[in-house]
Amino acid sequence: MSLVSMPSADTNEVVLRVENLCKVFRLPGARGQVFNALNQLNLAVTRGRTLAVVGESGSGKSTMAQLIMKLQRPSAGRVSLRMDSGMRDVADLPARDLYRKVQMVFQDPYASLNPRQRIWRIVSAPLCNYENLSRDERRQRALHYLHQVGLGETQLHAFPYMLSGGQRQRVNIARALATNPEILILDEPLSALDVSVQAQIINLLQDLQRDLGLTYIFISHDIAVVRHFADQVLVMKSGDMVEWGDVDQVLENPSQAYTRQLLGSMPGRPRDLPVRKELINVMAGG
Template identity: 45%
Template sequence: MSEILVRAEGLRKVFGKEMVAVDDVSFTVARGQSLAVVGESGSGKTTVARMLLGLETPTSGTISVCGRTRSGRAGSAERRRRAREIQIVFQDPYSSLDPLQRVGDIVETSLAIHNRLTASERRTRALDLLEAVGLAERHAGMLPRQLSGGQRQRVAIARAIAVEPQVLVLDEAVAALDVSIQAQILNLLADIRERTGISYVFISHDLAVVNQISDTALVMAAGRVVERGPTAQLLSAPQQDYTKTLLAAVPRPGWKPRRREAAAGRSPG
């Protein structure tokens, strides 16, 4: 049996007095597994991701990562330990990268916090990591604003894997990218997973993307899990109407958007 790296049991998150964002959500993630958490905006999937990282505290329920229960506030040493176990890549890499720091320095900063390396070793390792995510040495001297969206997301991934985490949470990590760039990032993530055995928790609203990145999936609506199972099975034979609706929204080959005037009924004027 594969080692369980993430175990969430009965997660519930209530904001204020009545806003239930997550309600009784449970799942596990094994070593090397890729789990997708799927749902529309407001389904609670990002709140689940934030609870895994300790950015939100569950109202009730438990989370363990790498065999250790996550609870309460952590000191600096504990935060560093947790960071070596689980990392996150956000949807908008530009807002998560220091705009005044050059790309090489961004990766080196992550290495400096979590590794005992000399300055020369950090520089070499940073360049190796950038190469591993498909960036060249020249990119190390650039600022985030000088890169494309896809390149910035590669930097965010390089920074995250610099820590050598066992689990990587990807919160809508390709949602803002063009389809061709999405494919490149998904292929990159598949390569990293095959090479390192890292586990993924992939948060997404897009079932087409989920099909390319995950082994298993759970579908959330209004804070609750409405369906779960192997991704291929869930997509080929969904049982719940909500899942069927999400699947119906995925563009098919040959799909073309309607012209705006046609969609509007060509109102006179």
């Protein structure tokens, strides 16, 4: 009998925890001057749910994402991730174990793709850290993940410049899916896209979450999208946590004056997003 337990289906299970996370940047040239980009951040992310992170530009959202991904080192505090053996400090995890569980999609879908590589190479690249794959196997695997994001054979051999913005962001998502991660950090993944394309990408992200049981940390400027998409929301200001709670509660009945101010100033007052499944298929055709 196997003693290895399957991941719990408990939807209240915390898969990522951030405790007292701080990041201090030393300012170049300035004598000993420092800048607190993140102060004592605490949060927990639940399996299969979406935590939205909102806040004005410079509030520390991307810094938080980079600390989770170990792209930067925290000045204090820690990030822990649920592994088979329980919660583990990411500082102690080899990058290959971390990236198997957590992947990231960036804001600019073009800048994050190597312009000299064909799409199959880009999408299958993360797999090469884990498996020895032939060229043919890489193409097959890339095609599988392209299908998951509504793309196909046509895009497999293309270069990034041949694709539309929405297709490029789909490629970024396909590459993020290639290690079968449990958590995706989406850092303003819609900001560079037209509104109609944004709706298609949101649909896609929702389908993927439902089908693959993904957990999302979704950094966004758009309150309408957050309301539609997220379960919980974290409001940040100048590196501080202002408020954290269920979307309905925080957006409809914010407890902090800053949140009310932010809601008033952010784009995307409530509106009906054209969220329709068939749009994805149209998009997938090219």
